[in-house]
Amino acid sequence: xxxxxxxxxxxxxxxxxxxxxxxxxxxxxxxxxxxxxxxxxxxxxxxxxxxxxxxxxxxxxxxxxxxxxxxxxxxxxxxxxxxxxxxxxxxxxxxxxxxxxxxxxxxxxxxxxxxxxxxxxxxxxxxxxxxxxxxxxxxxxxxxxxxxxxxxxxxxxxxxxxxxxxxxxxxxxxxxxxxxxxxxxxxxxxxxxxxxxxxxxxxxxxxxxxxxxxxxxxxxxxxxxxxxxxxxxxxxxxxxxxxxxxxxxxxxxxxxxxxxxxxxxx
Amino acid sequence: xxxxxxxxxxxxxxxxxxxxxxxxxxxxxxxxxxxxxxxxxxxxxxxxxxxxxxxxxxxxxxxxxxxxxxxxxxxxxxxxxxxxxxxxxxxxxxxxxxxxxxxxxxxxxxxxxxxxxxxxxxxxxxxxxxxxxxxxxxxxxxxxxxxxxxxxxxxxxxxxxxxxxxxx
Numbered sequence: 001x002x003x004x005x006x007x008x009x010x011x012x013x014x015x016x017x018x019x020x021x022x023x024x025x026x027x028x029x030x031x032x033x034x035x036x037x038x039x040x041x042x043x044x045x046x047x048x049x050x051x052x053x054x055x056x057x058x059x060x061x062x063x064x065x066x067x068x069x070x071x072x073x074x075x076x077x078x079x080x081x082x083x084x085x086x087x088x089x090x091x092x093x094x095x096x097x098x099x100x101x102x103x104x105x106x107x108x109x110x111x112x113x114x115x116x117x118x119x120x121x122x123x124x125x126x127x128x129x130x131x132x133x134x135x136x137x138x139x140x141x142x143x144x145x146x147x148x149x150x151x152x153x154x155x156x157x158x159x160x161x162x163x164x165x166x167x168x169x170x171x172x173x174x175x176x177x178x179x180x181x182x183x184x185x186x187x188x189x190x191x192x193x194x195x196x197x198x199x200x201x202x203x204x205x206x207x208x209x210x211x212x213x214x215x216x217x218x219x220x221x222x223x224x225x226x227x228x229x230x231x232x233x234x235x236x237x238x239x240x241x242x243x244x245x246x247x248x249x250x251x252x253x254x255x256x257x258x259x260x261x262x263x264x265x266x
Numbered sequence: 267x268x269x270x271x272x273x274x275x276x277x278x279x280x281x282x283x284x285x286x287x288x289x290x291x292x293x294x295x296x297x298x299x300x301x302x303x304x305x306x307x308x309x310x311x312x313x314x315x316x317x318x319x320x321x322x323x324x325x326x327x328x329x330x331x332x333x334x335x336x337x338x339x340x341x342x343x344x345x346x347x348x349x350x351x352x353x354x355x356x357x358x359x360x361x362x363x364x365x366x367x368x369x370x371x372x373x374x375x376x377x378x379x380x381x382x383x384x385x386x387x388x389x390x391x392x393x394x395x396x397x398x399x400x401x402x403x404x405x406x407x408x409x410x411x412x413x414x415x416x417x418x419x420x421x422x423x424x425x426x427x428x429x430x431x432x433x434x
Contacts, residue, residue: 058372
C-alpha cells in the first residue's frame with residue numbers, strides 16, 4: 001500500500017487506536033494526523049471499527065465441541081508425564097467394570113481407601129456455614145435479591161475484558177475475574193445499576209446451573225461492618241447468595257440453585 | 267478469588283482460554299478435529315513447560331503463540347503455503363457494510379474466515395479471536411508492523427467480499 005493510499009491511511013488510524021504506543025513514532029503520528037483531516041477516511045474509519053466489533057462478536061460465538069473441556073481437564077499437569085503424544089481419545093481412560101478390577105489387590109486397596117474416606121467425610125462433613133450477617137447487611141442483601149432480574153435489560157457484551165472496561169466507563173466496579181467455578185466465557189451481559197441508591201456493577205452468566213448474577217459494590221457504600229474474607233452463603237427468597245469482600249469492594253453472587261452447589265463454585 | 271492468581275491453576279486456565287484457542291485453531295486448520303488436537307497439544311505443552319513462564323500477564327499470549335507454532339509444525343508447508351502478498355484484491359474502501367456481518371451467525375462467521383487466504387487469515391484470526399494488538403500480531407507472525415497492516419487491510423477486504431456472497 002502507498003503511504004497516501006486511503007487504505008493505508010485507514011489502517012494507520014485503526015492501528016494507532018489499537019496500539020497507542022505506535023504513535024510514539026513521529027512519522028506514523030504525522031500520517032495519523034493527516035488521516036484525521038480527511039472526512040472520507042474518517043467515515044471509513046468509523047465503519048471499519050463497527051465492522052471489526054461486529055465480526056469479533058460473531059466469530060467469538062462460533063460453536064466449540066461440548067466435550068473438549070472435559071478432555072483438556074483430563075490432561076492435568078500431574079498426569080502429563082503419562083500423556084505424551086497420546087491421541088485425544090486416550091486422555092480419559094475408558095471406564096472399566098468395578099468387578100473386573102475387584103480381584104486386583106490395588107483395586108481392592110483403592111476401594112477400601114474410598115470407603116474409609118467416605119466414612120471420615122460422614123464424620124467431619126459440614127455443609128457451608130449459614131451466614132450470620134449483621135441485620136443491616138442482611139437487609140441490604142435482601143434488597144439486592146428482591147430486585148434481581150427486575151427491569152434487567154443487559155448490555156450485550158460477552159467478552160470478559162470488554163465487560164470490565166464497559167462497566168468502568170459507566171463508573172461501576174467489577175471483579176478482576178469471576179469465582180473459579182464460573183467460566184468467563186459464560187458471560188452474557190452486564191449492567192450498571194443501583195440498589196436502593198447504591199451503585200453496582202452486575203455481570204450475568206448463563207451456566208449449566210442456570211443464570212448467575214455477580215454484583216460488585218464499593219465497600220464504602222455498603223453497610224458491612226467487618227470484612228468477609230471467604231464467601232459466606234445464605235438462602236434468601238428465590239436465590240442462594242454468596243457474599244464476600246476484598247479490599248474496597250463487596251461481591252455478591254446470586255443464583256437459583258442449592259446453597260451447597262453455589263459453594264462448590266468457589 | 268477475584269484476583270488473578272499468582273500462578274494460574276490448570277482448570278481456570280482451560281476455562282478461560284480453551285474456547286478462544288479452539289476457534290483460533292479452527293480458523294487455521296479448517297477442521298474441528300485438528301483444532302481440538304491443536305488445543306490439546308497446546309495445553310499439554312503448558313502442563314509440561316508452563317511453570318517456566320514467570321510473567322503471568324503473558325499466559326494468553328504464550329498459549330496462542332504455542333498453538334500457532336504447533337499449527338505451523340503440523341501442516342505441510344509446501345502444499346499449503348503460498349505467498350500471495352502481492353495479489354491484487356478488489357478494493358472495498360468506502361463501505362464495510364456491517365449489516366452483512368450482522369446477518370451471519372458464529373458458525374458462518376467462522377466459515378467466512380476460513381475462506382480467506384491463509385496469509386491474511388492468520389493475522390485476522392489473531393486480531394478477531396485473540397483480540398491481539400498490531401504489535402502482538404507482528405511478534406507472533408514475525409513480520410513488520412507495516413506488513414500486519416497490509417495483510418489485515420487486504421484480509422478484511424476478502425472477508426467482506428466472502429460475507430457478502432454468503433448473505434446474497
